[in-house]
Amino acid sequence: MTIQQKKPEAWEIKAAIPRAIRDASLAKVTPPLAGLPDTLPQSSQGLPKQILTPREFDLTENYSVTELLAKLHSKELSSEELTRAFLRRAAVAQSATNCLTDLLWEGAIERARYLDSLPAPLGPLHGLPISTKEHHGAKGGNETANASYVAYIGKFQGSTVSLDTLWDAGCVFFARTTQPQTIMHLETESNIYVGGESALIGMRGSVLGVGGDIGGSIRCPAAHCGIYGFKPSAHRLPIAGGTAHMAGRESILSTNGPMAADRDSLELFMKVMLDAEPWKLEPSIRVAPWTPYEFTRPLKIAVQWWDGVVKPHPPMIRALREVSEACKKAGMTVVDWECESLDHKKGWEILSSLYWPDGGKEVLGLLESAGEPILPLTNFIIKDQPTVKELTVTEMFKLCAEREAYRTSYARHWTSTGKQDGHEVDIILCPPSFGAATPHEQSRYWGYTSIWNLLDYPGVVFPVTKVDKEKDVKDFDYQPKNEEDKFVYDLYEPDLYHGCPISLQIIGRRHHDEKVLAALKEVERAMGKHKG
């Protein structure tokens, strides 16, 4: 009996090209990876130790960015050695998670050698390997960027103010990572790639990467992989020049931000970017130098136990309880953040419509032009949202005015928290998602991250604990409040999530980016974490 093989479609043939380019870039890994298992284990976290040399493993496993930079600046460590170690570790991460679009093998080594040849450090990131999302572009070289669209395969993508700044600070770009179809899922899947930046950093195949966030694309994956991710307020970091939809749309803004293996490198990243005064080249950026914040009294923290729409899973509630208890013990004031009156559901209605004022025409047209299938999570965020339709400019202005009214009521609510004692809430402590990473194609509730995009509030996520099936039992008495709540409730099975990272999120008022990172430091101190 012969099995009739389906003839591949034109888009499938085309979609294989970037994967072939990626595989070719991985074939350059020297020495080649040895000892990769034929079948991946349930968790791949043990692979790097098995495959890398002890020296490579040590360099990529045991040091924060600050520590690596100290070694690089003092020439105790060469950039070439460090870069080769991360190139090999990224290749291991790729084999386990499919997170890369390409490994920049030759370019990275050449750059590292150049940096090593200099008599003095080029800048604050001298010699540090950094990864980026593929659709952000590339510095130097002839790299293309398809942004996970078959239609864009082969499109040349130049550099940006963002990449130039990191480059001028002395970094080594060594790997680029994948993005989902339309760059608008909370899970990375497209007709070309699966994977993502957080998977790379989660396996320490990189310790510092650049992400982008318009609904949670930095924070949600970072939270699910147990790494750090920071979304500053919009117009704080340069972003122009990467692949973006509806260029010129201002109704809701995306922002770049750091994803990192340790806390302190978030602040380092911000400082490096803003010391370069990006507003001089990209004038939409606010003129606001990075000005570290110092708390002069114990924090006042509001805990958002749920968002009034969807109840978080038990491990998330446990994480909130553990961290808020630790904060209380450290002398901070902890109050509740009541969401019911703030109507997060209304927020989502405004936001989801403002994501696609053209009704999704541009991106659906891009998919159609290449003949590639529309994936379920693309349908979810465009076609399944009753709010998404092509608007007239007048309808869009009306919706922007509603957004502004929503922001105003939220801001006034926040301001009112200072009425009684003269001190308004410093930060909100809240879930970055209803729980741990969901099974494939189930990331269908964005509310815990996206509401802060609507409000343009800065947010940072940080690892807290892991799902523990003994502690985090399912509450069989819970009565879901609505359809989305039921969907999320049904997703929880302690056995399925056991051992998965659980992270929390700290949110500050608009433009208080520095304060959010300062608060993270205080909260982690209260948690007993002294080293980032």
Next chain:
Amino acid sequence: MTIQQKKPEAWEIKAAIPRAIRDASLAKVTPPLAGLPDTLPQSSQGLPKQILTPREFDLTENYSVTELLAKLHSKELSSEELTRAFLRRAAVAQSATNCLTDLLWEGAIERARYLDSLPAPLGPLHGLPISTKEHHGAKGGNETANASYVAYIGKFQGSTVSLDTLWDAGCVFFARTTQPQTIMHLETESNIYVGGESALIGMRGSVLGVGGDIGGSIRCPAAHCGIYGFKPSAHRLPIAGGTAHMAGRESILSTNGPMAADRDSLELFMKVMLDAEPWKLEPSIRVAPWTPYEFTRPLKIAVQWWDGVVKPHPPMIRALREVSEACKKAGMTVVDWECESLDHKKGWEILSSLYWPDGGKEVLGLLESAGEPILPLTNFIIKDQPTVKELTVTEMFKLCAEREAYRTSYARHWTSTGKQDGHEVDIILCPPSFGAATPHEQSRYWGYTSIWNLLDYPGVVFPVTKVDKEKDVKDFDYQPKNEEDKFVYDLYEPDLYHGCPISLQIIGRRHHDEKVLAALKEVERAMGKHKG
């Protein structure tokens, strides 16, 4: 022979109502104005001295805002006496220029008495009479705001964060001023009113007022009346709550700003507004406290002799020459700002379209709904602009992206001015208009103010000189470069403009609001003006 009187149209009857209300508010002036001439002189600047008491004249004529506040704070002067003096002077200004929509006689006196009764000053503006544009709304009372639309006559308008802030700082609102049809002319005329805030302040019927600027509506009238006017970067001062078109439109932003008889009160106004942290109540406002700027080395000034489209009239070129010579003498570096490569004409094409992404539908509909005639300058800014048409959201996004590209090339040009000596240009010194105030209905070239709205650069105008028919002779050899240049060239006749105020404009980079006011201080010092 009897003359057949045309029966008034419905809109004319309605439009007479707010004028009757205004006249009733003026009838309250006590004692009534005596000695008003039946026919106005060519210049009305001499009227206040003829009509006011010597004490009223002294109080309203001879002191800066800072000096008045010192007298008020020390109780050397009562707010009631000062308020009554300005109420009467504003009434004189009204009789000469038709600048008011209403005099807030009772409310202002009641407020002043309340302030006088307090044991200590309420705030930094304690007791100071302030005027506002009518469409900004009103604090307390039951004032309506028609924003010069017949359709809006009788519409109640509440207060705003902007007015609340000035109120909480202790001011007295005593008069509201008119705006042109659609609030989008550079001359104040509507089917209800003529006049304007600058005319009131130009006659010192007020020493501090609140204006708004999306194309020059603070700066151009201030320049023509010989007063000070400051347009900060957008989103610096609260603005929500006044009457605005296309609420929610973000393609081009209007901003409020001070119009004042003296320089220092511009900075005082900004400080009072930002000390109140308006972003806590109006979250579109940038979190940016007012931080006075100090120059640590002599300024580097770029002089824009013309904008590459329309040649300024001779008195404006003389003003540029005189001030730039004074700056050079004071040790500043003065270079030329070459506009040709920056294509201001292209800037206008983008801007004029972005003013009306709905093709003007909303405002034309408002005029039509009341049956009121469309005035020539409304036709000019909507119907006569080939760029104005109703856009789809996709077309608007494209235009916003073009705007951003334009801003980017301008920003990079500015940054490049520092390449040779390491110091980029601090400010641009430029005309706020091609010349002095034009005859009726001829304000048809906005480029000298509106380009800075497109770029979102802060700008201040300040008085420099007066047209002098002996010095400022017409250049009969000049060959106009294009149609607009010819229109403007033909407008100039030395005899017609003799004695009219000529002002200049200082422009800074986006968000450098404080630097612009600091530069004005340095430039005026170079000009030999020590007192604001």
